[in-house]
Amino acid sequence: MGEQSFVCGGHHGGSYLDRLAGGLLHAMDHALDADDLSRRDGFLQKLDPRIKVAGLLTLIVVAVIVKSLLVLGGLFLFAVALALPSHVKLSRLFKQVWLSVLAFTGMIAAPALFLVPGDVLAQLPVLHWTITLQGLRSAAFLLGRSETAATLALLLILCTPWPHVLKALRICRLPTVLVVILGMTHRYIFIFLHNASQMFEARRSRMIGPLSARDRRRMATASAGVLLGKALHMSTEVHLAMIARGYRGEVHLLDDFRTRPIDWLALAGFAAVAIAALWLQA
Amino acid sequence: MHIPDGYLSPTTCAVAYAAAAPFWYVALNRVKRLMQSRVVPLLAVVSAFCFVIMMFNLPIPGGTTAHAVGMGVAAIVLGPWAAILAISIALAIQALFFGDGGITAFGANCLNMAIVGSLVAYGTYHLISARAALDSPRRIVAAAIAGYLAINVAAFLAALEFGIQPILFTDATGAPLYAPYSLRVAIPAMMLAHLTIAGLAEAIVSGGIVAYLQRANPALLRMTAGFTVGPAAAPDTIAVAGGWRGTRPLWIGLGALMVISPLGLLAAGLAWGEWGPEDFANPETRAQIAQTSGNVAPPEHLPQGLEHLSSIWTAPMPDYAPAFMHDANFGYIMSAVIGAGLILLVFSGLSWLFSRGSAGRDHRVA
Secondary structure (H helix, E strand, O other): OOOOOOOOOOOOOOOHHHHHHHHHHHHHHHHHHHHHHHOOOOHHHHOOHHHHHHHHHHHHHHHHHOOOHHHHHHHHHHHHHHHHHHOOOHHHHHHHHHHHHHHHHHHHHOOHHHHOOOOEEEEOOOOOOEEEHHHHHHHHHHHHHHHHHHHHHHHHHHOOOHHHHHHHHHHHOOOHHHHHHHHHHHHHHHHHHHHHHHHHHHHHHOOOOOOOHHHHHHHHHHHHHHHHHHHHHHHHHHHHHHHHOOOOOOOOOOOOOOOOHHHHHHHHHHHHHHHHHHHHHO | OOOOOOOOOHHHHHHHHHHHHHHHHHHHHHHHHHHHHHHHHHHHHHHHHHHHHOOOEEEEOOOEEEEOOOHHHHHHHHOHHHHHHHHHHHHHHHHHHOOOOOOOOHHHHHHHHHHHHHHHHHHHHHHHHOOOOOOOHHHHHHHHHHHHHHHHHHHHHHHHHHHHHHHHOEOOOOOEOOOOOOHHHHHHHHHHHHHHHHHHHHHHHHHHHHHHHHHHOOHHHHOOOOOOOOOOOHHHHHHHHOOHHHHHHHHHHHHHHHHOHHHHHHOOOOOOOOOOHHHHOOHHHHHHHHHHOOOOOOOOOOOHHHHHHHOOOOOOOHHHOOOOOOOHHHHHHHHHHHHHHHHHHHHHHHHHHHHHHHHHHHHHHO
């Protein structure tokens, strides 16, 4: 992924195929790590998924709403404080969120220092570009909101198994059929990532020299075409398998979540932080 | 292209969700009705495919790499409604699980890429490919242009969303609260990247996959091809269905647009940014320029660049009014007829070239 993302791309050395396969493997690694971490015995892991989804999504919305940099900083620190008892290392947050957001949003926000008109704060020595107060504030807002929202979103994913996130999304009135589709999509993404990396591996094992840019483009589009054919074929097979197991177009989900007093306490805590943030910035 | 959280205000996000919701509703109902019990596995698998496609980095002429969104391919193979759902689902997983695109900005991302992108891609592909044979090179060109246009329209929408933020949402000091750049900066910044690198990637993926499917699996192109016969019989079908009856509504619409083209004369004042060198010397038009530019007065002297460039080319029909035509309304209609005629002539020429190439290849195969 070329944009802001939890998947640490980094610079893969080697050939085009190495880099392509490397990118796919990083996505799979992220999923395995998330699955592993969501099963650990931490604070967020213990909470009912519905409470977590409601609480963390509310905080993300509040981070987008607030108009005070101090309150935004407070929300960011709260997110970091949630990570510590949930066994999410700061080094992981740094690598997966803070660095990625800084690289992407930071690059977008930096010119605002000079481009947004306003009260002059300083001037660059050689270029004589002026840094304005308004430019600095707007860049800080952009970066602060992105960092806070992305940190909260990563905490949700790292501390909750994906099927539970989806089931919990039903509190947002998401139709059951979409919850099922999202769950199946997530599963097939990894099947296709696996298929694609195998295709590239097979191709790489038959190559004795580097490909030209034109051949690389042809190979990538042909691989995508093969994958599309496989995807549609697989959808037919999956459909037949579902029919064979009694599926008639009606989808039912088991709701096996049970809230405990600690969940209600946590919900009250999330609500208190959200209300306090909105009240303080007002 | 994937807008992260914090770039758009909550109001913009809410409006985007509200604008996207009817499309999701209609798309889900249409796809359910068409696919019935197949809808769940089909959408799941195609969404997964769209997701994986977004991870394929392509080498772009010029030495850089870029990834496509896949909206062109999804719309061409599945049709616009299923594509809207498949890309929305892929975007949801990207936002929630991989942090690529924001959760609050999910509605805006879907509106730009999944909804508008898919509809533009499908419309363009249909318009250009018309009822060409499944193995016609015209379909490859149509797919490439569809992908290119779709991603650029989506990028333009994203730029508009960014560009209105500093106008509408600032704090007490005047600092922008969200995306800080005005339309004047946001549009060129977004479009430069998408008209060149990202647009090329989308065009290569869309055209390349259609070219591959024509060779390896043409049946996948049939669903949205507009006919149900095999590829060999398709050229005959074009001859029958591509005549007056098939395109009658389009011709009537084009004629109606030509007739109402003088409506533009009702608008008072100058079109912003379309000033000529003479407008800078006229006090009346100078006042209008200043009024429509936030009371910023135009430069006292004609800018040198404008003076130089405006003398290079003189339009044969300046201001849509041929010199021999004294009535402005007729001048507008005449300009519309000539302009539309020229465009039709160019496309007819291109169509003839493509069909000649296709016929030559059929001869070689025979």
